[in-house]
Amino acid sequence: MASRPPPAVPGAAAPSPFDAVVVGGGLHGSAVALFLSRSGMRVALVERGSLCRAASGTNAGTLTMQMTRAALIPYALAAHRMWASAPEWLGHDVGVTVRDGLSLAFTETEAAMLEERARARREAGAPVAIVSREAARRIEPGLSRLPVLASHCPVDGFASAYLTGLAFRRALVAAGTRIFEHTPATGVEPGGARYVVRLADRPPLEAPRLVLAGGAWLEEMAGWLGVRLPVRALVNQLAVTERLPPVMRTVVGVASGLLSLKQFGNGTAVIGGGWQAAGDRGRGGGALLPGRLVGNLRLACHAIPALRGARVVRTWSDLEAETRDALPAAGPLPGHPGAFVCGAVHSGFTSGPWIAKLLADRILGREPAMPLFPPDRLIEEPQGGTES
Numbered sequence: 001m002a003s004r005p006p007p008a009v010p011g012a013a014a015p016s017p018f019d020a021v022v023v024g025g026g027l028h029g030s031a032v033a034l035f036l037s038r039s040g041m042r043v044a045l046v047e048r049g050s051l052c053r054a055a056s057g058t059n060a061g062t063l064t065m066q067m068t069r070a071a072l073i074p075y076a077l078a079a080h081r082m083w084a085s086a087p088e089w090l091g092h093d094v095g096v097t098v099r100d101g102l103s104l105a106f107t108e109t110e111a112a113m114l115e116e117r118a119r120a121r122r123e124a125g126a127p128v129a130i131v132s133r134e135a136a137r138r139i140e141p142g143l144s145r146l147p148v149l150a151s152h153c154p155v156d157g158f159a160s161a162y163l164t165g166l167a168f169r170r171a172l173v174a175a176g177t178r179i180f181e182h183t184p185a186t187g188v189e190p191g192g193a194r195y196v197v198r199l200a201d202r203p204p205l206e207a208p209r210l211v212l213a214g215g216a217w218l219e220e221m222a223g224w225l226g227v228r229l230p231v232r233a234l235v236n237q238l239a240v241t242e243r244l245p246p247v248m249r250t251v252v253g254v255a256s257g258l259l260s261l262k263q264f265g266n267g268t269a270v271i272g273g274g275w276q277a278a279g280d281r282g283r284g285g286g287a288l289l290p291g292r293l294v295g296n297l298r299l300a301c302h303a304i305p306a307l308r309g310a311r312v313v314r315t316w317s318d319l320e321a322e323t324r325d326a327l328p329a330a331g332p333l334p335g336h337p338g339a340f341v342c343g344a345v346h347s348g349f350t351s352g353p354w355i356a357k358l359l360a361d362r363i364l365g366r367e368p369a370m371p372l373f374p375p376d377r378l379i380e381e382p383q384g385g386t387e388s
């Protein structure tokens with residue numbers, strides 16, 4: 001581990017045991033904490049549950065260019081390279097499998113949508129090409145004859161979301177990060193040159209730098225500092241089949257985004273696509289809606305007919321955070337020197353490690369290799385109310 005002194009924060013006074021407190025131990029918070037720790041900062045990472053067990057541990061694991069917003073493509077490509085080389089920088093295998101990805105159109109309307117989406121992503125640098133049904137069936141022999149058109153991207157694949165948390169924990173421990181798990185943060189006081197993070201059942205933590213990485217709860221965290229940063233919480237449902245003989249080799253989606261499908265090395269197929277369960281931030285997770293689950297499964301069988309006889313062994317849902325423009329909130333929190341936010345981007349598992357690296361560079365006083373996504377554009381003024 002490198003042990004360079006952290007850059008000084010103007011106005012910093014008496015010593016604190018930490019240079020930075022990161023609140024929220026999902027992929028974004030864990031990765032920011034890791035990069036800061038490895039650069040010599042003394043970092044506390046506060047997570048109310050276990051590391052990477054909310055969205056970052058329950059997601060479908062797809063590393064997707066075709067479902068990534070065009071503006072985020074250069075970031076997702078850089079992140080894809082990070083995922084593919086995870087053992088080198090993370091130090092542990094997280095089951096990354098690089099595969100071809102296909103996005104399908106079943107109607108002429110969807111075909112037009114597919115062509116437009118492929119064009120936008122190609123212009124942003126992703127190697128996405130439109131291919132005929134026959135060409136798509138050569139890439140994916142398990143594909144049905146129903147698609148009228150497909151787009152193909154060789155830079156796709158998946159990782160094991162479950163393994164990600166285990167890998168980050170080991171890396172964080174090795175980097176010297178102080179991990180506070182099962183420790184909900186209850187608020188933050190801006191205390192002059194340092195932030196005081198209040199914890200349930202423990203003394204507060206103080207540091208001159210604060211990173212809020214609360215995923216679907218980022219809005220609440222920003223609210224601790226009086227900042228209104230709206231974050232939507234999607235309630236995505238997923239299903240996994242029993243172990244099957246090989247039925248497909250690619251990652252398959254549809255133009256509308258309502259399907260995400262792949263078969264893992266152990267034979268199980270994970271079926272998702274953002275079909276919404278009932279639920280909210282307060283309860284976490286959610287209750288599956290059978291009609292929507294059936295719709296999702298039907299679409300999967302429509303694409304890969306060999307799934308028709310497969311048994312679904314588990315279904316679940318969890319919360320995906322999304323900003324108004326579905327792009328990340330990653331950068332300094334205006335009006336609060338030394339405070340930063342990170343996350344709340346659609347399909348954030350794909351781009352997460354690179355976004356976290358860019359933010360860590362910014363916090364360390366280095367020029368990030370790509371521009372950040374400062375939250376200023378998302379922040380709303382307090383509504384109504386007159387001063388009394």
Ligand SMILES: Cc1cc2nc3c(=O)[nH]c(=O)nc-3n(C[C@H](O)[C@H](O)[C@H](O)COP(=O)(O)OP(=O)(O)OC[C@H]3O[C@@H](n4cnc5c(N)ncnc54)[C@H](O)[C@@H]3O)c2cc1C
Pocket residue numbers: 023024025026027028029046047048049050051052053054055056057058059060061062063064183184185186213214215216217236237238260272317318319320321342343344345346347348349350351352
């Ligand atoms: C079902 C599902 C499927 C998905 N599939 C994909 C996919 O295939 N590909 C893809 O790219 N993306 C996918 N995503 C999106 C992706 O999982 C997320 O964008 C990403 O994991 C977000 O990481 P995060 O660290 O920002 O948030 P999270 O992982 O949600 O982490 C936030 C953390 O903050 C903690 N926290 C909250 N409040 C407090 C508090 N008061 N004190 C302390 N800690 C707190 C939470 O416990 C949580 O661990 C999916 C999401 C879901 C839900």
